[in-house]
Amino acid sequence: DAGVIQSPRHEVTEMGQEVTLRCKPISGHNSLFWYRQTMMRGLELLIYFNNNVPIDDSGMPEDRFSAKMPNASFSTLKIQPSEPRDSAVYFCASSPDRGRAFFGQGTRLTVV
Amino acid sequence: DQQVKQNSPSLSVQEGRISILNCDYTNSMFDYFLWYKKYPAEGPTFLISISSIKDKNEDGRFTVFLNKSAKHLSLHIVPSQPGDSAVYFCAASLTDSWGKLQFGAGTQVVVTP
Numbered sequence: 001d002a003g004v005i006q007s008p009r010h011e012v013t014e015m016g017q018e019v020t021l022r023c024k025p026i027s028g029h030n031s032l033f034w035y036r037q038t039m040m041r042g043l044e045l046l047i048y049f050n051n052n053v054p055i056d057d058s059g060m061p062e063d064r065f066s067a068k069m070p071n072a073s074f075s076t077l078k079i080q081p082s083e084p085r086d087s088a089v090y091f092c093a094s095s096p097d098r099g100r101a102f103f104g105q106g107t108r109l110t111v112v
Numbered sequence: 113d114q115q116v117k118q119n120s121p122s123l124s125v126q127e128g129r130i131s132i133l134n135c136d137y138t139n140s141m142f143d144y145f146l147w148y149k150k151y152p153a154e155g156p157t158f159l160i161s162i163s164s165i166k167d168k169n170e171d172g173r174f175t176v177f178l179n180k181s182a183k184h185l186s187l188h189i190v191p192s193q194p195g196d197s198a199v200y201f202c203a204a205s206l207t208d209s210w211g212k213l214q215f216g217a218g219t220q221v222v223v224t225p
Contacts, residue, residue, distance in 0.1 A: 042216070043215040045213060056209060100158050106153075
């Protein structure tokens with residue numbers, strides 16, 4: 001199994017631009033998570049889906065952030081418009097059951 | 113509001129010795145705890161977990177201890193190996209929102225020869 005696949009690995013964009021991060025979960029996993037890691041706040045959950053349905057999006061910082069999971073094999077996290085404070089590493093993870101989340105390698109986002 | 117705390121940002125240990133990582137939590141409703149390990153430029157990888165109905169869980173060189181009355185858990189790595197050098201995260205969740213893992217800030221472990 002290839003694991004959780006995230007793209008791109010690195011993204012540099014200008015403030016105000018739209019950014020789309022992509023994730024392909026492990027086949028058969030029914031839960032998908034988006035996390036953000038920053039020096040100030042550590043690893044924080046943004047949103048998670050169960051069977052493609054958003055369950056908890058209380059971690060999404062602002063309306064500029066949105067996430068979708070149109071099918072079991074694909075999810076996107078979009079930031080529009082992006083701001084410098086959105087610079088972070090964004091991780092996608094999937095899980096077949098409670099707890100054992102498998103993380104992707106992350107997308108390092110830099111907004112200048 | 114940080115409900116899971118790892119107060120030691122770093123730990124240095126000699127190869128072959130025991131590494132003990134500590135984690136405290138404030139929410140007594142947490143009922144499932146996990147440890148993850150993270151290498152640079154990679155995502156965290158699951159190490160070991162423990163349910164609140166247990167006080168110990170062991171998997172090879174890794175043992176997690178849970179002290180519910182003290183709201184404290186620890187991870188023991190015996191013996192420590194150079195490949196164990198990484199950042200270790202403690203995480204906790206609630207049954208009714210199990211997908212919502214709350215992570216600690218992490219402890220950087222360095223295993224020296």
